[in-house]
Amino acid sequence: MTATQQRTKTNYLLGFCRIFTGLLFIFSGFIKANDPTGFGYKLQEYFEVFHLTAFNEYATAIAVVICGFEILLGALLLLGVYANTVAWGLLLLILFFTFLTFYSAFFEVVTSCGCFGDAIPLTPWQSFSKDLVLLALILIIFFNRKQLRSIIKGSGNQFVATVITAIISLGIGIYTVNYLPFIDFLPYKVGNNLPSLMVLPEGKQGDLFEQIYTMKNKKTGETKKVNDKVYMADKLWEDESWEIIGEPESKLVKKGYDIPIPDLLITDADGADHTQEIIANPYYNLVIVAKDLSSTNIDAIQKINQAAIQLTKDYNGLRVVLLTASASKDAQYLSDKMQLIAEIFYADLIPLKSMVRANPGVLLLKGGNVVGKWHYNNFPDAKTIEDKFLSKDK
Template identity: 65%
Template sequence: METNFNPTRKQKTNTGGVLLGFSRIFVGVLFIFSGLIKANDPTGFGYKLQEYFHVFHLGFLNDYSTWIAVLICGFEIILGAFLLLGFYARKVAWGLLFLTVFFTFLTFYSAFFEVVTSCGCFGDAIPLTPWQSFSKDLVLLVFILIVFTYRNRIRPLLPKGSTRSLVAALVVILSFGIGVYTVYFLPFIDFLPYKEGNNIPELMVLPEGKEGDVYEYIYEIKHKTTGETKKVTDKEYMNGIWEDENWEVVGEPSTKLVKKGYQIPIPDLLISDADGNDVTQEIITNPYYNFIVVSTYADNLSTADIIALDRINSTIRDLSTDYNLRAVLLTASSSQVAMGLNDEMDLVLETFYADAVPLKSMVRSNPGILLLQNGVVIKKWSKITFPSKEELEKEYLAK
């Protein structure tokens, strides 16, 4: 009896198995890593989603951006974990393909039209430009297409039954639970410049020996007699052209980045009082304990936020009678809104103003609290984790 043996077919089968195995591990691990990084800070990812909502005129979704971020992060983790475990292979393959094609389009659109400067794919931990993210998505798409092509070969690591269902349920609960937890209790790992232990004043200046971005100024000049116009760099202009009375500058000079330099971690923090006076250094270099209560937009506070702010205010009021400390409210709201809130709640907090961008980076909670001393961030709390008077005394003030 003859046996038909086709070594070429066996070789193709082995090659497909190797490609599938590697692709499953690569895609699965990358999706889990990406999902976990963003789930560590879904509020920050939500801010990034708001930029995309603005571009595509979907501003009505802004109020739900954080919870949309939680869902996206959760699905990323679930798809990655299920791919590694071999659960629901066909559905997972379709999910991976759809999600990656969608984000590939999104990152290409962002890069080509220069509408979003950072994609947020790996949160603030690993900032990527839209072009870098688009390139990453193209590479990822290749491996996902391999998974999709060979999806029928994927076999689950656990047999069908109660054990597999239990593991799948735990994966789903953990995937969404991580994001929900960090929304209320702040990120596990803080990748922002206002993290605990950082010295804020030091991060606002260019360190000695470091060079910032180098720009070139481009002037458009016009010959008074011939009407000829041309563009010259600032060096060319200063190299004798400025002395020639036949040439005149037209309009304002443009700038061009020549060399990327050291990026100051906190370049945009400006704190002012109601009269517009700069009080930044006064606030952040206070040698005593300094409670900074951050409320990005006081006019957007929900009922739960108001209750939390009242509790924070009451605790600080009780502390201020016994200890030499300062407490301020930082907000991006108008002075009218802030003063109205102050009158309504009888705030003990001094009210100051800053742009919403640095306030969102200070603490991922609205309201949120920072404890500073000599410009150093001692501790951060969300609106629901701010301790009682007794706990604050024991841990910080009574020492």
């Protein structure tokens, strides 16, 4: 192979790595920037693992910056702007991500890396494999970074392009934090029927587990592990020389269908279950989700409450409830202080985080269907809700 042919081959390889890596970084950044609040929750899991809980308060802000940085690096790589700096940035970022995904996979501390948000869930080992491929591509870019040429001429134009790209990259995340994701990949999105997502569909099978027993021979002291099938088939309980020690272990044999909403339980202050009563109500339910009352936006609660009062006057069939993971005494105190019209119910923090990426946020349900969903920043007035939804049933 001649030197010219070798250079041509290298240029083609570098071009492929540049385009593929750039587009993948932009895609990954956009997916996470679509829901930086959710990515922030994932970062909090990593903070817990590495004992960095002091950063939990800033998780969403950090998420916005990371998403923006990914988009920026991907865009600048495609443009060829500041090639040396971008190559270093890509290398450092992928080394960091590779370490995190390997640590998560090897020690089984975080079950999903969040690389592509909730749009494309990946296991830690899948994420680690993806990062190894990216690392190989980025190493090619890094060692050939001097050959990268900018498609934008002039240092001034390059600077302007970088600033504009950075503003757009950060702006996407800032917008979605304050006005909900552009695309909702979670089970509580508008159009979904919640009761149907809480049960195993017909024809689907859930996870298949087996029980593992640790058996000890009373005479010899020998121990062995047997599964429940062997235990039953060999009738080991009839053999008095063997006994079960410790608690049985549950082992996943076959992965089955994951129920989209497996963990939603709505209770009152006394612990009585009201889940189906609220979720499957055939009439309209205005559900205010204030997952944590200590950090919720009080002014927004007041605004929503005023709209709810007006709506219940104009539409008798509307039920207003507030869901929170806070203590009942805190919820009751807030209700009394603000004279809330909503009935107070309680749910675990995890499903409330998935329900709406706002504190507070609002869902409008009818017959178990999500017909409306809002961040408190874009919650409409009572007349808009009545005209768009309630008036149709009068």
